[in-house]
Amino acid sequence: MNPTGIFHRLNQMLDSIGDNMVDVAMVGAGQTKFGNHPFGLKGMWSEAIEKAIESVDNDFHPKSVDEAFVGSIAFGGSQLGNTAALLTEHSGMGGVSVRRVENACASSGFALRDAWMAIKSGQADVVVAGGIEKMNDLSASRKRYWLGVSGDTEWERLAGLTFPGTYALTARRYFHEFESTHDDLVHVSVKNHMHGFQNEVAHLRKEISFEKAKSGFMVADPLTLYDCCPTSDGASAVILVADHLAHQYTDTPVWVKGSGAGSDYLALHDRPSITQLRATQAAAKKAYSAANISAGDVDLAEVHDCFTIAEVLATEDLGFAARGMGGKFARDGEGRRNEGSVTINASGGLKSKGHPLGATGTGQAVEIFKQLRNQVEPSRQIRDAEIGLTHNVGGSGATCAVHVYGRER
Numbered sequence: 001m002n003p004t005g006i007f008h009r010l011n012q013m014l015d016s017i018g019d020n021m022v023d024v025a026m027v028g029a030g031q032t033k034f035g036n037h038p039f040g041l042k043g044m045w046s047e048a049i050e051k052a053i054e055s056v057d058n059d060f061h062p063k064s065v066d067e068a069f070v071g072s073i074a075f076g077g078s079q080l081g082n083t084a085a086l087l088t089e090h091s092g093m094g095g096v097s098v099r100r101v102e103n104a105c106a107s108s109g110f111a112l113r114d115a116w117m118a119i120k121s122g123q124a125d126v127v128v129a130g131g132i133e134k135m136n137d138l139s140a141s142r143k144r145y146w147l148g149v150s151g152d153t154e155w156e157r158l159a160g161l162t163f164p165g166t167y168a169l170t171a172r173r174y175f176h177e178f179e180s181t182h183d184d185l186v187h188v189s190v191k192n193h194m195h196g197f198q199n200e201v202a203h204l205r206k207e208i209s210f211e212k213a214k215s216g217f218m219v220a221d222p223l224t225l226y227d228c229c230p231t232s233d234g235a236s237a238v239i240l241v242a243d244h245l246a247h248q249y250t251d252t253p254v255w256v257k258g259s260g261a262g263s264d265y266l267a268l269h270d271r272p273s274i275t276q277l278r279a280t281q282a283a284a285k286k287a288y289s290a291a292n293i294s295a296g297d298v299d300l301a302e303v304h305d306c307f308t309i310a311e312v313l314a315t316e317d318l319g320f321a322a323r324g325m326g327g328k329f330a331r332d333g334e335g336r337r338n339e340g341s342v343t344i345n346a347s348g349g350l351k352s353k354g355h356p357l358g359a360t361g362t363g364q365a366v367e368i369f370k371q372l373r374n375q376v377e378p379s380r381q382i383r384d385a386e387i388g389l390t391h392n393v394g395g396s397g398a399t400c401a402v403h404v405y406g407r408e409r
Helices: 003-019 041-054 083-088 107-120 140-148 153-157 163-177 182-197 210-214 243-249 278-291 308-317 326-331 357-372
Strands: 024-031 067-071 097-101 126-133 218-220 234-242 254-263 300-302 387-394 399-406
Touching: 024 041, 024 107, 024 243, 024 357, 041 083, 041 126, 041 234, 067 083, 067 107, 067 357, 083 097, 083 126, 097 107, 107 126, 107 234, 107 254, 107 357, 107 387, 107 399, 126 357, 140 163, 163 182, 163 218, 163 308, 182 210, 182 308, 182 326, 234 243, 234 357, 254 278, 254 357, 278 308, 278 387, 278 399, 300 357, 308 326, 308 387, 357 387, 357 399
Parallel strands: 067 097, 067 126, 300 387
Antiparallel strands: 024 234, 024 254, 126 234, 254 399, 387 399
16 A cells, blocks of 8 residues: 555544544532531542432442542642542442542542543543542641642742742732733632632632722732632542433533643743743643634633632633733623623632632532533522533643533533
């Protein structure tokens, strides 16, 4: 066969693989309340799995699970080894192929991506993805240490740079490069507290005024207390199945239409810019392509707002606002529930809903699942939502996972 014929045959084979690719449906999703949780790891995980199973419309048994991926940093060193095996044996999945996934704060976002890929590739039919973290049984100094391990140990943590300090540097640089001030970040905080106030599983269920948020206690200049998300306990889990099984479990699956991931240098000083996250841009490009959509098609997005400046960057990197216009996007209220072209952090985001590191990514997916099925509290339901997105960042932006979801296959 001549070279032209070989390339033609290869293209035919690739087209055939694409035509036979499995679609992935989410049929169940559940989480604990985020905040100060009375249970330990086993209890929180069992609660999240129980709620995920309860959300499946028809009968579902944990023994039908082929694989399970659990995102966790193992904050505080509570269970560094075989975390996933410990948890799944306490939720009816003993003997199932399991593994822990660690990518800092993006751990369960990547657990979700691994689960999606396991089904998409045809290697599994029913997969659980979830995450967990127990953060609030440590002292403040130990929390700071464990939050710092997601940065570059040699050049950042050991030099004294804290996690809030990392994002404070980003905020200062953003204000220098663009027409933006701390007031823009205050708008993010006020919006997310407004959204989270009505969310029954949110950590911080309280609204705040612009004046209060602006005058908060300084944490790392220019970031105040109200620019920082809380440290939370929590667990979350979703149940994914192959397309041929979707309607066995529900008549209203949420389709995981696209998944993308990206990475960047860990240390800030190695990046060409600290006012954009290349990992987010790469992940979004892949997820949009896989789902065959553009940013303008997204109705609601759960973005990784560990600090208010992170949401400003995310709105740009995900394509909801032009470069340098994320501050204006927040200032104009574009991300407020049912007011702009896209609702940002209807759950309250990390800022209000909470941030139990390993549980955050799949916790975002729980919110999208419920929103697209009209199952959230009526007062915070996004009208006519068809397409949702989750954006889960690891640390200061070294890793990122983006997923796109839809009512329609």
